[in-house]
Amino acid sequence: MIHIDVTKTLHGAEGIMPLHVKLSIKEGEFVALGGKSGSGKTTLLRILAGLEEAQGKIKVHNTFWLQKNRSLPVQQREIGFVFQDYALFENMSVEKNLLFVNNDKKLAEHLLGLTELSSLKERYPNSLSGGQKQRVSICRALMKKPKILLLDEPLSALDPAMRTKLQNELLVLHKEFGTTSIMVSHDPSEIYRLASRVIMLQNGKIINDGAPKEVLLKTQGSQKFSFEGELLDIKKADVIYIAIVAIGQQLVEVVVSSAEAKNLQIGQSIRLSTKAFAPTLTQN
Numbered sequence: 493m494i495h496i497d498v499t500k501t502l503h504g505a506e507g508i509m510p511l512h513v514k515l516s517i518k519e520g521e522f523v524a525l526g527g528k529s530g531s532g533k534t535t536l537l538r539i540l541a542g543l544e545e546a547q548g549k550i551k552v553h554n555t556f557w558l559q560k561n562r563s564l565p566v567q568q569r570e571i572g573f574v575f576q577d578y579a580l581f582e583n584m585s586v587e588k589n590l591l592f593v594n595n596d597k598k599l600a601e602h603l604l605g606l607t608e609l610s611s612l613k614e615r616y617p618n619s620l621s622g623g624q625k626q627r628v629s630i631c632r633a634l635m636k637k638p639k640i641l642l643l644d645e646p647l648s649a650l651d652p653a654m655r656t657k658l659q660n661e662l663l664v665l666h667k668e669f670g671t672t673s674i675m676v677s678h679d680p681s682e683i684y685r686l687a688s689r690v691i692m693l694q695n696g697k698i699i700n701d702g703a704p705k706e707v708l709l710k711t712q713g714s715q716k717f718s719f720e721g722e723l724l725d726i727k728k729a730d731v732i733y734i735a736i737v738a739i740g741q742q743l744v745e746v747v748v749s750s751a752e753a754k755n756l757q758i759g760q761s762i763r764l765s766t767k768a769f770a771p772t773l774t775q776n
């Protein structure tokens with residue numbers, strides 16, 4: 493079990509913002525950390541990694557990583573950290589990047605095999621795609637068989653197809669190694685696919701904690717569809733107005749009245765809702 497009870501005074505966009513997070517995480521759990529920008533997600537990961545000072549306690553299994561202001565040094569925390577920007581050693585080959593943290597050739601080969609990187613092991617990071625680089629950095633983070641794997645928006649710089657591929661690989665790796673993982677993500681589908689639990693932060697506090705389907709599904713069983721999107725344009729067509737809305741990768745047209753059109757502003761974020769009595773699913 494991992495017990496976290498930490499506080500830190502942050503300087504948020506609107507002044508002082510106390511971060512206070514108290515939670516316990518079971519061994520092997522895959523936890524997603526969500527919440528608006530500036531809510532304290534990255535800071536919490538950095539506190540866990542020992543990269544940021546904080547007050548309180550962190551107990552991992554039977555070892556205190558933080559207690560009474562005594563902080564275990566970063567190197568002794570048995571953490572794997574994956575950042576959005578890969579942070580690979582550019583002057584080392586893929587294989588050397590892994591062996592540098594732990595000289596276990598067998599494990600390196602196994603990890604590279606699981607992530608389809610075996611044929612690229614002699615290559616250098618600057619000759620790899622973003623998706624390949626991130627797979628190397630995930631493998632490298634697992635080389636020390638860490639007690640906790642921290643992932644800070646690891647897939648957000650990748651295109652949707654590569655994201656899905658890496659989500660599947662993360663699932664395979666989690667199944668195989670069972671590493672307790674905490675991943676910051678803004679993507680509900682990613683959280684739903686990977687995490688068994690999601691914790692939402694707001695202004696440095698936990699405001700929601702539960703299974704992804706409890707926390708993320710806003711329209712549970714109500715036959716209602718609701719999508720968040722951005723209003724791109726409003727066109728006049730005879731007596732009606734048509735709003736063009738971007739939802740994820742798709743553009744959708746919605747008929748609105750002239751009164752509604754007057755109240756809308758291009759660029760604003762909006763919610764598109766509809767009552768769907770008999771929705772249909774077709775395969776692509």
Ligand SMILES: Nc1ncnc2c1ncn2[C@@H]1O[C@H](COP(=O)(O)OP(=O)(O)OP(=O)(O)O)[C@@H](O)[C@H]1O
Pocket residue numbers: 501502503504505527528529530531532533534535536544
């Ligand atoms: N060491 C620090 N001392 C004081 N304030 C800090 C410190 N580190 C970050 N902050 C502030 O705390 C707030 C939360 O930052 P943090 O990066 O943790 O947010 P986040 O939820 O990860 O945001 P995003 O989703 O944009 O990455 C920000 O307003 C930031 O400026």
